Amino acid sequence: MQQNYLSDIATWRQHAGSKGIPSICSAHPMVIEASMLHALARGEHLLVEATCNQVNQDGGYTGMTPADFRVFVEKIAEKAGFPLDRLILGGDHLGPNPWKNLPADEAMAKACTMIDAFARAGFTKLHLDTSMGCAGEPVALPDAVTAERAARLASVAEAALVGSHGVQPVYIVGTEVPIPGGAMEELDVLEVTKPEAALKTVEVHREAFEAAGVASAFSRAVGAVVQPGVEFGNHNVIAYEPEKAAALSATLAGMPGMVFEAHSTDYQTRDALRRLVLDGFSILKVGPGLTFALREAFYGLDRVADFLFPGKRRETLLDTVERVLTAEPKNWEKYYHGTADEQRLQRHFSYSDRIRYYWPHPEINAAVSDLFAILDGVEIPETLISQYLQASYTAVREGRVKPQAEALALAAVDHVLEDYFEACRA
Known part of the structure; x- marks a missing residue:
């Protein structure tokens, strides 16, 4: 299979050129077109992501399946003259969230169907998010349960690609952000992910992937979602404060091949975004800000x-x-x-x-x-x-x-x- 453009993202900071990548989380055609035109002018790759609520096998709130979304984005690329070999499609928060009102077995069965559809449609960046409780479960699940369910989803994605000669997907694990769709309330302060929690997230996922027989998939895990202390509410934005995330950033030294993915970076200043990238938060997700x-x-x-x-x-x-x-x-x-x-x-x-x-x-x-x-x-x-x-x-x-x-x-x-x-x- 072909090498994934994001497979060596952890080394980008050592070289000239891009040190990170924006993740465009929007299904609006004008946002996607503007993003393609911008990336085209710069000669850059473009990462466009769809969330589990936005796009899934049932249509999501856009009415599109993963295969539909690919066609939708490729038509915009044709209009913009954007080369498809520089387009990266990602799936965000892939897990049982859209069906969390169902018992866990049913919700996970639907999540498995969903990630199969994302993998077969050629999405090559897959964020596995199984942290939410389903019917009858606590709101937040133990790390071991979350990791076991994530490994199950990775197994489905890997099986869907057996015999394929396309680009191998990379994986993102963990979640330290509000549910897909944004914060539910006004925010005053956020707790930055504790370094030991980030390390534990990566390790329990590594163990779960190995136990599920998909260690090779974890070798393509390039990032972990953490909370660097950025978010926005209805009327306010919590700005990035590098000193508060310094200990978290330092943990990357113990996570070879990994970067951090920062969600809800919308409305941060350019300087704050630059500091995030320099501190190892190399994937900057933006949607509502666009x-x-x-x-x-x-x-x-x-x-x-x-x-x-x-x-x-x-x-x-x-x-x-x-x-x-x-x-x-x-x-x-x-x-x-x-x-x-x-x-x-x-x-x-x-x-x-x-x-x-x-x-x-x-x-x-x-x-x-x-x-x-x-x-x-x-x-x-x-x-x-x-x-x-x-x-x-x-x-x-x-x-x-x-x-x-x-x-x-x-x-x-x-x-x-x-x-x-x-x-x-x-």
């Missing part, structure tokens, strides 16, 4: 269209979003609390960006299409860009971004991506 930037651009363009073409639409994009989210609260009501006014603020402007679950909604998707149709071919005045799309103003003035709707939306995402790609070159 769709947050895209939403900012959509809302800015919404205001531009309302000013340039007053009365042409029955309803603004913001009004459509508010109406749909109010009528269909299932994807935000567990996360947004407070008074009616506070919830309205969070529906649109929370860092958790639960709007990202609603962009495929038929009415909201139609409203976005109408917005872009109204602005199609329109050169938006620089002064309106300064007012409503400030992040792209300088790039427009310098001729790097066209003053047109699609270009401005892609540029909003690119502005965030620049921090991640620059940080990964450290």
